[in-house]
Amino acid sequence: MLIINGVVHTMDAGTIPDGFVEAANGLITRVGPMSDLPRDAGPDGLIDARGGHVLPGFIDAHCHVGLYGAAAQEDDLNESPEPCTPHLRALDGVDPLNQYFAQARRAGITCLHTGPGSANPIAGQSVLLKTVGRVIDEMAVKAPSAMKFALGENPKNVHKGHGPATRMASAALIREQLAKALDYDVKCTRAQADTSLDDPEFDIRLEALRPVVSGRLAAHFHAHRADDIVTAVRISKEFGLDCVIVHGTEGHLVADFLAKEGVPVITGPFLMDRCKPELANLTMENTALLARAGVQTAICTDHPETPVTLLPFCAAMAARAGMDEEDALAAITVNAAAILGVGDRLGSLSPGKEADIVVMDGHPFHWRSRAVRVLIGGREAEDENFL
Numbered sequence: 001m002l003i004i005n006g007v008v009h010t011m012d013a014g015t016i017p018d019g020f021v022e023a024a025n026g027l028i029t030r031v032g033p034m035s036d037l038p039r040d041a042g043p044d045g046l047i048d049a050r051g052g053h054v055l056p057g058f059i060d061a062h063c064h065v066g067l068y069g070a071a072a073q074e075d076d077l078n079e080s081p082e083p084c085t086p087h088l089r090a091l092d093g094v095d096p097l098n099q100y101f102a103q104a105r106r107a108g109i110t111c112l113h114t115g116p117g118s119a120n121p122i123a124g125q126s127v128l129l130k131t132v133g134r135v136i137d138e139m140a141v142k143a144p145s146a147m148k149f150a151l152g153e154n155p156k157n158v159h160k161g162h163g164p165a166t167r168m169a170s171a172a173l174i175r176e177q178l179a180k181a182l183d184y185d186v187k188c189t190r191a192q193a194d195t196s197l198d199d200p201e202f203d204i205r206l207e208a209l210r211p212v213v214s215g216r217l218a219a220h221f222h223a224h225r226a227d228d229i230v231t232a233v234r235i236s237k238e239f240g241l242d243c244v245i246v247h248g249t250e251g252h253l254v255a256d257f258l259a260k261e262g263v264p265v266i267t268g269p270f271l272m273d274r275c276k277p278e279l280a281n282l283t284m285e286n287t288a289l290l291a292r293a294g295v296q297t298a299i300c301t302d303h304p305e306t307p308v309t310l311l312p313f314c315a316a317m318a319a320r321a322g323m324d325e326e327d328a329l330a331a332i333t334v335n336a337a338a339i340l341g342v343g344d345r346l347g348s349l350s351p352g353k354e355a356d357i358v359v360m361d362g363h364p365f366h367w368r369s370r371a372v373r374v375l376i377g378g379r380e381a382e383d384e385n386f387l
Contacts, residue, residue: 001378003359005034006049011056011334012348015326021054023355023378031349047373049359055329056348057110057356057376059336060311061266062220062246062300065101065114066094066129066136077117079124083155083163084177086208088124090115091143096129096136100308105131105381107309108358108371111141113300113340118150118222119158121170122177125208126220128340130356132376142342146244147212149174150222151231153278171231178239181209218242218341220266224278226250233261244339247302249279252286255293264296264339267331269306271314287331288323298336299328316365325365354378 001023008019010031020037022030030038067076067090076093079085094114104112115126125144133139155163155170164170184206191197211217219241221232229245236243245251248265251258258265267287274282290297299315301308311332319328337347345354355378362369374381 001045001047001355001375003047003049003054003357003373004037006052006054006359007363008349009053009055009326009329009333009364010349011330012350019054021349021357023357023375026355026377026379028349028351028353028355028357030351047359049373051361052372053360053363053369054349055108055358055360055364056333056346056353057358057374058108058311058332059298059340059347060104060109060112060301060303060308060332061298061336061340062268063112063114063303063308064117065104065112065303065308066090066096066098067114067116068304078119078158079116080119080158081162083120083173084122084205085116085120085124086122086147086177086212087204088116089144090125090127091136091140094127094129094136096134096139100303101131104308104311105374105376106371107312108360108364108374109308109311110356110358110374110376110381111337111346112308113145115146115220116148118148118152118154121150121155121164121173122209123148123150125217128342130376132381141345142340144211144217145340146218146220147209148220148222149232151228152222152224153276154222167228167231171235174235175238177205177209178213178235178241181206181213182239185210185213212241213239215240215242218244220244220246222246224249226253228278229254230257233258233263236263237261246300248290249286250281251295252283252289253281255290255295258290259294264298264335265290266298266300266336266339267318268300268314269302271306271310271317284317284321287318287328288321291323291327291331296335296339297327297331298339299331312364313367316367319365329364 008016116123128145334347359373
């Protein structure tokens with residue numbers, strides 16, 4: 001596969017005004033200006049992107065595609081009977097035939113991070129998926145990809161009578177489970193090293209939390225208000241968690257703190273109304289302010305809050321609100337991949353990375369631009385044989 005004559009946004013080595021991208025066996029092999037196009041480059045699989053832009057496939061860093069259907073009754077987001085469910089796996093609940101996968105890839109989104117909702121202080125395990133396929137296991141890039149935690153109003157309002165009624169209780173429940181998981185992990189590790197010791201009684205919830213407390217699985221904290229963001233960081237420091245803030249609506253109010261702590265933020269959704277009190281300080285400038293402060297940022301749709309197809313438009317609106325255009329593109333490509341722990345595989349047009357590529361017929365932030373070709377693993381995403 002060879003894409004020529006496009007404005008190539010490599011996302012890690014600058015932008016090439018008139019360049020090419022070559023892919024073979026599912027990987028990017030060569031990238032450069034047209035003047036360096038190898039003479040052995042043949043016509044097979046040729047895509048002429050003249051007048052268009054070539055980018056890495058877009059990545060939605062946080063959404064609920066496949067767990068929330070086209071109708072409200074198709075809802076597998078929240079396990080409301082109990083507040084802490086770390087053993088739940090999005091891999092077991094995502095419907096790969098959900099129509100939003102097809103709509104996402106037609107918009108240039110080649111990968112999305114989907115998982116449980118935010119009703120539970122500990123909600124379960126997310127999964128990072130390619131947007132093409134019929135078998136969820138084959139679509140999975142990383143499973144599990146994160147453990148979902150939630151602070152703020154959502155966990156307070158769902159579990160009436162059998163769950164947290166205050167922010168203090170949500171934090172306490174999370175701490176209690178993490179402390180148990182640490183103890184369980186120590187006992188399991190000791191038993192593995194010393195065969196004379198008995199394994200602790202198997203606990204599926206604590207087993208799911210073992211990679212979290214050992215730092216092998218990221219902890220994604222749903223947090224809107226500034227105080228909830230700081231609580232998430234506080235808990236993460238106490239237990240040595242790999243913390244990522246999701247939403248971070250008031251992140252701009254504590255941007256210097258987040259930069260100092262080195263905590264990344266997946267911002268969004270911001271194309272929405274202030275529909276609950278903790279969104280009172282919602283501003284489209286949030287992502288730009290965080291990036292300027294030195295916080296690593298990605299942008300998400302939180303689908304269905306904002307339709308997943310509008311991910312590039314969300315990035316464009318962040319740029320309109322003051323974010324550098326390349327930073328805004330990075331927030332749905334290379335930064336998103338890095339925050340999700342797959343920066344070595346996805347997010348930029350670099351030789352050796354997976355050939356997830358989108359060709360736009362104009363600048364990706366122009367309101368009339370469309371994704372005219374989408375490649376996933378070097379293959380046309382709308383190829384019926386691929387599906």
